[in-house]
Amino acid sequence: MNRIRILSFLCFCLGALILAGHYAAADDHGKPVYFIKLKGAIGPAIADFMARGIHEAESEYAQAIVVELDTPGGLLTSTRDMAQTIIDADIPVIVYVSPSGAHAASAGTFITYASHIAAMAPGTNIGAATPINMGGKVQTESKDANKENVPSHPMDHLKDIKDKMSPDSESMKRKALEDTTAFIRGLAEMRGRNVKWGELAVTDADSLTAKEALEKDVIEYIAQTRDDLMRQIDGKTITLKDGKNVTLHTASAPLKDIEIDFLTQFLIFITDPNVAVILMSIGFYGIILEFYNPGTLIPGVIGAISLTIGLYAMNVLPINLTGAILAMLGAAFMIAEIFIPSFGIMGLGGFAAFVAGMALLFQTDGMMGIGIDWGVIMGIAVTGLVLIGASVWMAATIMMKRVTTGQESLIGDTAKILSWDGKEGKILLHGEHWSAYSDVDMDFEKDDEVKVEAFDDLRVKITFLS
Numbered sequence: 001m002n003r004i005r006i007l008s009f010l011c012f013c014l015g016a017l018i019l020a021g022h023y024a025a026a027d028d029h030g031k032p033v034y035f036i037k038l039k040g041a042i043g044p045a046i047a048d049f050m051a052r053g054i055h056e057a058e059s060e061y062a063q064a065i066v067v068e069l070d071t072p073g074g075l076l077t078s079t080r081d082m083a084q085t086i087i088d089a090d091i092p093v094i095v096y097v098s099p100s101g102a103h104a105a106s107a108g109t110f111i112t113y114a115s116h117i118a119a120m121a122p123g124t125n126i127g128a129a130t131p132i133n134m135g136g137k138v139q140t141e142s143k144d145a146n147k148e149n150v151p152s153h154p155m156d157h158l159k160d161i162k163d164k165m166s167p168d169s170e171s172m173k174r175k176a177l178e179d180t181t182a183f184i185r186g187l188a189e190m191r192g193r194n195v196k197w198g199e200l201a202v203t204d205a206d207s208l209t210a211k212e213a214l215e216k217d218v219i220e221y222i223a224q225t226r227d228d229l230m231r232q233i234d235g236k237t238i239t240l241k242d243g244k245n246v247t248l249h250t251a252s253a254p255l256k257d258i259e260i261d262f263l264t265q266f267l268i269f270i271t272d273p274n275v276a277v278i279l280m281s282i283g284f285y286g287i288i289l290e291f292y293n294p295g296t297l298i299p300g301v302i303g304a305i306s307l308t309i310g311l312y313a314m315n316v317l318p319i320n321l322t323g324a325i326l327a328m329l330g331a332a333f334m335i336a337e338i339f340i341p342s343f344g345i346m347g348l349g350g351f352a353a354f355v356a357g358m359a360l361l362f363q364t365d366g367m368m369g370i371g372i373d374w375g376v377i378m379g380i381a382v383t384g385l386v387l388i389g390a391s392v393w394m395a396a397t398i399m400m401k402r403v404t405t406g407q408e409s410l411i412g413d414t415a416k417i418l419s420w421d422g423k424e425g426k427i428l429l430h431g432e433h434w435s436a437y438s439d440v441d442m443d444f445e446k447d448d449e450v451k452v453e454a455f456d457d458l459r460v461k462i463t464f465l466s
Contacts, residue, residue, distance in 0.1 A: 001190060030254070031253060032063070034060070034065040035068060035257050040268055041271075042079055044075070044081075044316045045268045049268075051081075054089050056314055058090050058133070064094055065089075066229070067094065068096050068106075069095055069096065069098075069100035069104050073108065074103050077318075078107075079110050082114070083183075086115055091239075093114075094233065095112045099124075100121050101124070103125045104125075107129070110184055110187060112126060113198060114191070116238045118219040119223050121222070124160055126213050126219075127207030128205045129202045129205070131328075177202065180202050181199050198434060234248060273372050276313035277310075277358050277372060277377075277380070281380045282306040282310075283303045283304070284307065286299040286301075286307075287300060288302060288387065309379075323360030326353045326354070326359055327354055328357070329350070330352070332350065333349055333351075334346075334384075334387075335352060359372065411453070415450055416448070417449075425444065435460070436450075436459065437460075450462040450465055
């Protein structure tokens, strides 16, 4: 009897599995395609958002997910994380550079190469994947490399300072470039895309239009719209990481968008290197102003909040230790100017160190296609100069002003003689009776007006009113 029950149970399970498989196969055409938009610099927030989006699409049994990409570049570490997420995905990941006018520059090139299917909208471009150096400039050996170097910006010498501070910087740059080239070469070989052009995108910052990318086997499709893309990839068979082949049925598949949440948008915003530097500067300047005017509270509160958010952003960005030390040292000097007046010497020295530290703050070899805008550094510099100049001016003004409180404020005032005998007597000063004296014998009469010259405890030294 037990054998019959066990056999019946096994037959039931087998039938259920057959029906489930048949249902799943029959329902492939109805599985949705998810869309996720990635716009802006690639960083930890965008990498996390994409990973969560792919996981959501997998959990909802989507047949594929389309990443609509528009990026100027980003952090190399986040780019590697995103490429790995795409490679490990259990569903096909399609990268679609769109809309027209968008670009998959720098870090976006690696993400496109990592995708199972790559497509671009007309009027888009891809490439320029070279790791950058100071100020967002690409590290390339151009045809004009032998020409005379002419500074492109009045503060470009800070790059040279940074290079001198970095031991064997040329060797490190070459190592980073070779590592990045190997990265894109590996992706190209895995996906069967143009290896040679991928290397050129890294070593020579080469770029392609959508039409050129299609001709050179960098992408597989050019699509005007989402629907156009869905029609073109319909019937395409994709091989996933485990060797499983998946055939797409996208021509009439429902399309679903994964909306970006506010927290992710906020994290994307603050982890932009330019925004992070601005937040750090606001934080330092706010705290300095609070020291200048204790009890004002508003600069201190704003500064503390900005500094905290800025420090969070710094936690996920590649930091140059020399730049961080210079920035903190500069802020310390500017605060010390308040307590040890040096007529601006410590303040100006601290300001110079702070600006230099902000300029050198990021290890830009770890970023691709993005960097600190020199306009931001100039804005920080101008703000600092105004702050230091205002503090020096206020200190000088205060020192030149006459004291308005205490005994010292009475020096130079006029008093009247109440009684006098030789060198001592009584005077009336601002309605109060004071003991007075002089260095020599004086022949004062009652009600004579005299001038307050100094104080000796509670005695007033007087002299003739000039």
